[in-house]
Amino acid sequence: QQPVQSPQAVILREGEDAVINCSSSKALYSVHWYRQKHGEAPVFLMILLKGGEQKGHDKISASFNEKKQQSSLYLTASQLSYSGTYFCGTWGPYNNNDMRFGAGTRLTVKP
Amino acid sequence: KAGVTQTPRYLIKTRGQQVTLSCSPISGHRSVSWYQQTPGQGLQFLFEYFSETQRNKGNFPGRFSGRQFSNSRSEMNVSTLELGDSALYLCASRPETSGGAYNEQFFGPGTRLTVL
Numbered sequence: 445q446q447p448v449q450s451p452q453a454v455i456l457r458e459g460e461d462a463v464i465n466c467s468s469s470k471a472l473y474s475v476h477w478y479r480q481k482h483g484e485a486p487v488f489l490m491i492l493l494k495g496g497e498q499k500g501h502d503k504i505s506a507s508f509n510e511k512k513q514q515s516s517l518y519l520t521a522s523q524l525s526y527s528g529t530y531f532c533g534t535w536g537p538y539n540n541n542d543m544r545f546g547a548g549t550r551l552t553v554k555p
Numbered sequence: 556k557a558g559v560t561q562t563p564r565y566l567i568k569t570r571g572q573q574v575t576l577s578c579s580p581i582s583g584h585r586s587v588s589w590y591q592q593t594p595g596q597g598l599q600f601l602f603e604y605f606s607e608t609q610r611n612k613g614n615f616p617g618r619f620s621g622r623q624f625s626n627s628r629s630e631m632n633v634s635t636l637e638l639g640d641s642a643l644y645l646c647a648s649r650p651e652t653s654g655g656a657y658n659e660q661f662f663g664p665g666t667r668l669t670v671l
Binding site: 478 | 559600602603613658660663664665
């Protein structure tokens with residue numbers, strides 16, 4: 445019941461764009477995105493809710509397709525600081541009071 | 556507000572021993588979740604506590620247990636340690652205003668447990 449993330453890893457040059465995908469086999473209430481830098485705790489980026497509501501950082505954009513149970517995180521004009529591992533976490537009627545995380549997408553931004 | 560704190564930050568134990576990890580949530584947060592993070596398995600949910608009650612538990616053996624105190628601080632205990640228990644253990648707290656699906660989690664720095 446863990447969501448599936450793709451790609452597993454991506455390498456970018458500064459200024460390039462990337463898309464990270466998260467899909468679930470079950471219906472979802474919401475999708476959460478976190479970024480974890482090496483040796484640090486995961487940090488919240490965004491929540492996408494069923495019905496279209498979003499909350500999170502202004503510079504991060506994402507989408508949530510409820511019918512397809514998929515979410516995508518869009519990283520545009522990437523900066524070195526975007527490097528890290530991105531995790532999506534999902535909440536759905538199949539789980540109660542716990543989040544299921546994907547395996548993560550390792551993003552490396554090079555100068 | 557102070558962030559989520561976890562103690563100790565690093566721990567080395569041997570197989571068969573027992574360990575207790577501690578987590579202090581952000582002031583006002585009553586929900587505390589625990590996760591195990593390993594390179595091969597990613598972030599795996601252990602359990603979640605709210606108002607001193609365990610609300611949900613992940614797929615871990617009974618050797619993993621926890622509790623929450625009246626001040627929302629939480630402890631996690633692992634008995635009879637195995638080599639495979641080596642991992643980063645993260646706790647996360649969140650405000651409980653409208654359910655976990657609608658609130659971000661705030662993670663602590665983690666406790667790095669090494670079992671020899």
